[in-house]
Amino acid sequence: MRKIVVGLSGGVDSAVTAYLLKEQGYEVIGVTLCMHENAEKEVADAAEVAERIGIRHRVVELKEKFKENIIRYFTESYKQGETPNPCMVCNPLMKWTALLSVAEEEGAEGVATGHYAGVVRLANGRYAIRCAVSSAKDQAYVLYGLSQEQLAKTMMPLAVYEKEEIREIAAKIGLSVADKADSMEICFLPEGEVYTDYLVQKEGVVPEQGNFVDEAGHVLGTHQGIIFYTVGQRKGLGIAFGEPRYVKELRPETNEVVLSGNDALQSAVVYAREYKGMALEELTDGMRLLAKIRYSHRGAMCTVHLEDAGLRLEFDEPQRAATPGQAVVFYREETVEDGTQVLVVAGGAVICR
Secondary structure, eight states: OOEEEEEOOSSHHHHHHHHHHHHTTOEEEEEEEEOSTTOHHHHHHHHHHHHHHTOEEEEEEOHHHHIIIIIHHHHHHHHTTOOOOHHHHHIIIIIHHHHHHHHHHHTOSOEEOOOSEEEEEBTTSOEEEEEOSOTTTOOGGGGTTOOHHHHTTEEOGGGGOOHHHHHHHHHHTTOTTTTOOOOOSOTTSOTTOOHHHHHHHTSOOOOOOEEEEOTTOOEEEEESOGGGOOTTOOTTOSOOOSSOOEEEEEETTTTEEEEEOGGGGEEEEEEEEEEEESSOSSOOTTEEEEEESSTTOOOEEEEEEEETTEEEEEEEEEEEOOOTTSEEEEEEEEEBTTSOEEEEEEEEEEEEO
């Protein structure tokens, strides 16, 4: 019997993934990664799911590695005036590395997860993430960092499902997590806790007051510390103006927060660093690609230019609030093995100042 390791998070998506693969004849091993202090509930729910489905369940302890690799990155990014996306770093560095290690131990052919995305092999021989049928749930964006070696051993069965269908399957087979709410927050933050409280209380970050300034450098008031702000933010500035003001830029070197009107947040040019290829191992100067500058971004066409420091992206239309620390992820239409055209991740990079 073919054997597969399923990342069992304690949520409905991974639970149904495990069930579907078992129904297809796989010997399924559910693996829960215990990566932070709030993981006890996840472990308990995953164990209950495994028992209900009738699969073996393992728990892998990763708290120290997670703190060293992900929480440190998260903390340092905010201190440097960036807005990090920990999932994008965690997926290739922590989750897939750990799951594939268990798969090797168990003699499994690979791993599977409950992401709303799919894995395809392209005509050029490279693996890529395809977008899910459900555009509302599509998670291809957060998976751009996965390597070819990781993708070659990965299955994602939920690409063709809508969320409502997954909940219906879970309810039909009697899973207690059928109506469990989707996780919308950063996984290691306690429920209801904001990230700034975590940085100050758990990571010992000491916010330093500095100046709000306008684009010309004129002082407008005092801010409470750059960790409290992100590009595009309007609410929570703690200071009133006669007209709407937004965070345009964070300057950690001078501890300044630059405020502007909404129009100044529009950028036709965005810079990025640390390109990771997927469908395209490398980019060529002048290449045209669809790019998303945040998870919820609809995507826009741009022309890619290669520079010594990284990439310069010229968008056909200005885009709002490109945020340092977030990722720009590139997409393109590709022909997959069955001959159909699908939108796949070409690669991605980190937006920089």
